[in-house]
Amino acid sequence: MDNQLLYSMLAVYLVLTVFLGYLGFRHTKSAKDYMIAGGNVHPVLMALAYGATFISTSAIVGFGGVAAVYGMSLLWLTACNIFVGIFVAFVFYGVRTRQLASELEVKSFPEFLGARFCSPFIRKFAAGVISLAMPLYAAAVMIGGARYMEEALEMSYGSAVILFAVIVFSYVFFGGLRGVIYTDAMQAVIMLIGMVALMILTYSALGGVTAAHAKLSALQHLVPAPLAAKGHQGWTAMPALGSELWWFVISTLILGVGIGVLAQPQLAVRFMTVASSKDLYKGLTVGGLFILLIPxxxxxxxxxxxxxxxxxxxxxxxxxxxxxxxxxxxxxxxPLYITQAMPEWLKYLFLFTLLSAAMSTLSGQFHIIATSVSYDLNPNRDASDKKTLLIARLGTLFGLALTILLAFQLPLGVIAIATALFFGMCTSAFLPMYTAALYWPKVTPQGAIVSMVIASFVYLLTVLFIHEREAAIFGVCFKLFGVNTLASAPWTYIDPLVITLPVSAITLVVTSSLTQPGQQAVIVKQ
Structure with missing residues (x-):
């Protein structure tokens, strides 16, 4: 291990991170600065920050590992991320979100939903879901970075988790969203450099693009029998149509994460940070290129x-x-592939790539937890900016503590599962009402409330008692009934989102139709 090279790179990285966090602190004078970075962020910075928050160690380490098991079928998730997560998100959700947020003068995603439907309950319920569920996703991100540090630096997993937590906490706690966006942009550039270098060196080590893919196709006969029985047809082919693995790849990974990005509160708030809708269009190319290269x-x-x-x-x-x-x-x-197959300098560069991926996503997650706890759940709505900032920083401590606890408690191989769980919960609870809030004037507050609440509980029940992969992890069904799941195939491996998203959408439409006379939601400031 070249300690001199490592420490030199670490010193530069930390100096830049601390400096950008300090700039965020210097420019954070109000609650608006802390929560939406003043609403005047440059479009390129916003796009880089959006991409860096979207793509984390969960995608690189967790889903990269899943691709090693299930193959290149996961590239359909990349295509979905570019089309849905960037184009649809920016053009159809981002523009309308920024416009309405400006009219309503709101500073957070729960406040946006609550103001749009004139409902304090929606605001508080959404903030509660985010505050309690976001640490699960944050823990997945933290585990991804810690696992690489464990391999690359030969340090304990526990020490790596604590180191991650301290660094992220330092600039989110003081700098708010300005500090987060400044550091996210820097970290996005590091991620791009690291992943491009990894791609070039991987193909070089395996004999070139054509040779590498031919060798991978030739491994088809080595697919383990248990995976073959579930539909695995090789690492360059899709799983067999309708098989258990096909449902896992399509419904959990591609659908759950690909569409789930639209209802991510830490991403939706990024749309509120730019000064105009034109800035969102300007960020499309940067965002799309980033997603293509990283995942x-x-x-x-x-x-x-x-x-x-x-x-x-x-x-x-x-x-x-x-x-x-x-x-x-x-x-x-x-982590094992990088440390064994790549040269020393790339091992360290990739360390900072993963640090950047983890830090950028964790900072956005902790920021959302902090604003949900301090701003959306705070009963004192007339609190001063100084008091709001103090409570927001205490909210960061709450999110950090819960995330660290989960990072030590969750089982092995859980990164992709935990990520899909959070995306699925947000999609089920928020996406139909969020979409209606933007485009359906006749949606009613009652429709939004019933849809959000029912979808949240149906998703939770499905995860705990129906979908075997997650039900086995949490163990609630086994403790109560002595079995991992109460259902039978194919429902045991079809993702809960396939059930709960239609339930949420249908409930929204039906309830809004039944409560229509004189009940239309109006756009007013909450």
Whole structure:
């Protein structure tokens, strides 16, 4: 290990992070500055911050590892992320969100929903869901970064988690969203450099693009029997149509995460940070390119890592993580591949790539938790900016503590699952009412409330008692009934979102239709 090179790179990284956090602190004078960065962020900065918050270690480490197991079918998620997560999000959701947020003079996503429907209950319920569910996603991100540090720096997992937490906390606590956006932009550039270098060196190590993909296709006969029985047809092919793995890839990964991005509160608030709708259009190219290069490279390299491990040790990627009696861990595939296959300088560059991916997403997550606790759930709506900022910073402490607890408690290989869970919950609870808030004038407050509440509880019940993957992790169903799930195939592996999103949308339409006379929501400041 070249400690001099590592410490030099670390020093530069930390100096830049602290400096940008300080700039955010210097320019954070009001609640508006803390929550939406004053509403005048440059479009390129916004697009980079949006992408860096969207794509985290969860995508690079967690989903990259999943691609090593299930193959390049995950590239459909990249395509979905670009079309839905950037184009649809910016053009159809971002523009309307920014316009309405400006008219309503709101500073957070829960406040936006509450003001749009004239409902304090919607605001508080949404803030409560975010405050309690966001740490699950934050823990997944923190685990991804910590696992790489564990491999690359030969440090304990616990120490890596604490180090992550301290660095992120320092600039979110003081700098608010301005500090978050400044550091996100820097971290986005580091991520781009690191992932491009990883792609080039991976193809070079495996004999070029054509040779690498041919070698991966040739491994089809080595698909483990349990995976083949579930529909795995090789790492360059989609799982068999209608099989258990096909449903997992399509409904949980591509649909759950690809569409779920539209209802992410930490991303929706980014639309409120620019001065005009034109700025959102200006950010489209930057955002699309970022998504193409970061998760696209991660999923490709994840699948190709099977070729490397097979040539070096005669094992597939997942089996290679089970060394020294340790259990195989999908979350360690990418860290192990980088530390074994890449040169020393890239190992360190990738460390900072993952640090950047984790920091940028965690900062956005902690910021949303802080504003939900201090601003949306705060009963004193007339509090001064000084008091609001103080409570917001205490809210950051709450989110940090819960996230650290989960990072130590969640089981192995949980990154992609935890991410999909949070995306699914937000999509079920918020997406239909959020869409209606933007485009359907006849939606009623009653329709929005019933849709949000029913969808939240149906999603929770489905996760705990129906969908076997998550039900087995939480263990509630087993403790109560002695079985992991109360359902039978195919419902045990069809993602809960497939059930709850239609329930949420239908409930919204039906309830709004029944409460229509004189009940239309009007756009007024809450």
């Amino acid at each position: 696209g490279v991660a999923y490709t390299v994840g699948a190709l890592s099977n070729v490397y491990f097979m040539e070096q040790s005669g094992q597939l990627a997942l089996a290679a993580t089970a060394v020294g009696g340790a259990a195989a861990n999908v979350d360690k595939i990418i």
